[in-house]
Amino acid sequence: MRNQYDLVVYSNLSVTPHMRRIKLHGESLKAFPTGQETGYVKVDFSKDKNTKIMRSYTIRAFDPERRLLTLDFVDHGDLGPASRWARQAKKGASIRVFGPGATKLLDPHADWYLIGGDMSALPAIGANLEALRADAKGYVIVEILSQEDQQLLNLPTGMEVIWLIQEDSDPPNKQLVETIRAVNWLPGRVYPWFAGEFDGMRNMRAYFRDEKNIDIHSMYLSCYWKLGATDEGMKRAKRIDAESDLEGTNIQ
Ligand SMILES: Cc1cc2nc3c(=O)[nH]c(=O)nc-3n(C[C@H](O)[C@H](O)[C@H](O)COP(=O)(O)OP(=O)(O)OC[C@H]3O[C@@H](n4cnc5c(N)ncnc54)[C@H](O)[C@@H]3O)c2cc1C
Known part of the structure; x- marks a missing residue:
């Protein structure tokens, strides 16, 4: 996953009590491919260069015109860096993502x-x-x-x-x-x-x-x-x- 996107939080809303919807924005998303919903990105929560902390999140939606990438985070408490971040990420906060990784689509030919x-x-x-x-x-x-x-x-x-x-x-x-x-x-x-x-x-x-x-x-x-x-x-x-x-x- 070599493609790197440096983004900022555009919005962070509660979908339901245990799910936050975070829209990320950045001009670098101009190069992000369309049609990748169900695929995923790796969100970078590393503290420094020596300790890589990456978490996978599904591409829920992507709006290429507005350069908005939508990810939904389960709020499972403060134990993990991803959930902890999603609970309090404010508009304008910086975040780096890599990807996208392969889509996880259904077989269209199943009965x-x-x-x-x-x-x-x-x-x-x-x-x-x-x-x-x-x-x-x-x-x-x-x-x-x-x-x-x-x-x-x-x-x-x-x-x-x-x-x-x-x-x-x-x-x-x-x-x-x-x-x-x-x-x-x-x-x-x-x-x-x-x-x-x-x-x-x-x-x-x-x-x-x-x-x-x-x-x-x-x-x-x-x-x-x-x-x-x-x-x-x-x-x-x-x-x-x-x-x-x-x-x-x-x-x-
Ligand atoms: C391809 C892929 C796509 C994914 N897409 C999404 C997505 O769109 N949205 C999403 O929310 N997650 C998604 N996940 C799962 C997410 O990556 C993990 O839940 C991840 O561990 C969360 O990181 P963390 O830093 O919050 O917790 P970690 O540091 O990994 O774990 C800390 C503690 O939290 C617990 N924990 C972790 N995840 C959960 C959970 N979901 N419920 C309850 N306890 C948990 C662990 O057991 C551990 O005790 C996806 C995973 C993969 C592989």
Whole structure:
């Protein structure tokens, strides 16, 4: 990811209690490619040259005319540099991003869709749904942190949305896996698209690959964060998982 963009905060608004929408502006965005929604940028929170701290955020929207890049940040408290920054970033604050990284699009030729994840995946889910064909069928299952974190999703009428509220006592993504098991399986080829917490996505992989016999190349399963680990810790866990998974079907 060599392309670097030095930007400033244009606006920082609350979408729902645990989601902030930050629009970034800069003349350098003149060179930013269009059509990259669902892809991601690396946001640079490094303190100095020797300690690189980068975090991945989905491109929720891009307006090339106004040079505005929209990112949605889950507010998960003050523990991580990204969430901490997003909670208080003021208009005009400087921030550097790199990218974009590859888009995470749905397979347009699938017969139906099983889409979901937790709040970290909502920006990619929202952007994907907006691009979905009008006659698409299936389910969107999203685990959110409170009832008020439901978002208005712009989606085809054949798609049913199921919101799940994560209980404090439950590990993240637990209800997601349970709910997917219970949905009415539609005829034809399904395209599963899920992103969320590391262990939740491993359970999801076991379900789709081992129980439903779906080839890893015919779905998108991605781990976006790991409970109790920083982003750097999550990446280490992903590498170990990839090495130890005998089928070689590691989550991305
Ligand atoms: C391709 C990709 C796209 C992504 N897009 C988005 C996006 O659009 N919006 C978004 O909000 N996130 C997104 N993420 C996830 C985001 O990069 C991680 O959540 C990241 O760890 C946040 O960094 P941090 O500095 O806030 O916390 P870190 O320093 O990484 O972690 C600190 C602590 O916070 C916890 N934590 C981290 N993330 C979460 C979370 N989401 N919920 C609860 N606890 C958490 C960790 O377990 C750890 O204990 C994406 C990740 C990937 C790989």
